[in-house]
């Protein structure tokens with residue numbers, strides 16, 4: 001079935017002065033109706049394995065239509081590459097399609113990325129989908145301490161932006177194997193002597209706070225090329241700050257029960273604290289670090305995205321906006 005053979009007319013709220021088409025949950029969910037449901041029960045279990053709190057109804061209503069839209073864009077990109085090959089009369093290197101996912105700390109970027117990886121891998125044309133988090137390009141704590149910016153982890157100056165741009169540039173040049181440093185939330189630092197290796201994927205999903213940032217957000221950088229220059233389609237995951245703070249604290253408490261009890265954890269001492277004190281600490285880290293970064297450096301990039309997913313209570317998507 002072609003994308004235009006709708007048996008139903010979908011009518012987004014088109015606000016003439018807005019550069020976006022607006023969809024509420026129901027109008028967006030209807031957009032899935034045109035594709036066969038390819039997911040099997042076992043795939044749904046895999047999706048569930050990504051995040052226990054993710055409802056399968058949410059996957060069907062929100063993430064399947066999104067995967068369908070992305071698939072249309074990617075197919076069109078593959079056709080464009082074929083035209084270039086036809087024009088020059090020879091095959092070129094396969095160039096991965098890059099999807100960028102931006103948004104606040106704790107909004108659910110990595111969960112969204114893993115979910116899209118599972119759904120997009122279903123399509124036979126592009127099964128090999130890799131993930132990269134820009135966290136790996138944070139400067140190690142040693143460097144952040146030397147520069148006196150440990151309290152600014154996640155801010156533009158805390159990243160090795162040159163290294164990150166080199167990475168995406170290598171991927172987009174068709175380099176067959178690239179590697180990136182690894183960040184661990186457990187040790188709260190870059191993992192020494194380990195790298196993530198990425199071998200020529202069909203699609204690379206890059207998620208991070210800084211995916212949509214550009215030159216004006218990095219006045220201290222000398223170069224003028226940014227991740228966003230290499231991203232083919234960008235998504236901003238959005239939510240009101242009261243939810244973000246709540247999700248941040250909840251995740252902190254979850255870590256406290258699990259990962260923090262590991263003696264290697266940076267936050268090992270927090271595991272022993274009474275819950276009320278742990279909440280006070282998490283709340284203060286949110287207010288003094290992540291909220292400031294959100295308002296100064298992340299939120300201003302929202303309108304650069306091709307698509308905005310607006311979450312409400314319990315991570316449920318309430319609105320989807322697509323750039324016209």
Ligand SMILES: Nc1ncnc2c1ncn2[C@@H]1O[C@H](COP(=O)(O)OP(=O)(O)OP(=O)(O)O)[C@@H](O)[C@H]1O
Pocket residue numbers: 051053054055103104105106107108109110111112209247250251254314315
């Ligand atoms: N769609 C969802 N449904 C239910 N819970 C979710 C969903 N997405 C994320 N969460 C929960 O919200 C919290 C934050 O999610 P996640 O770690 O994916 O965020 P993030 O944006 O990648 O954070 P960071 O930038 O700090 O790495 C986690 O506790 C996760 O379990």
Ligand SMILES: CC(C)(CO)[C@@H](O)C(=O)NCCC(=O)O
Pocket residue numbers: 105135153154155209285289290
């Ligand atoms: C690693 C980042 C920057 C992004 O994932 C974030 O999770 C973080 O650690 N922010 C610094 C403040 C904090 O500890 O939450």
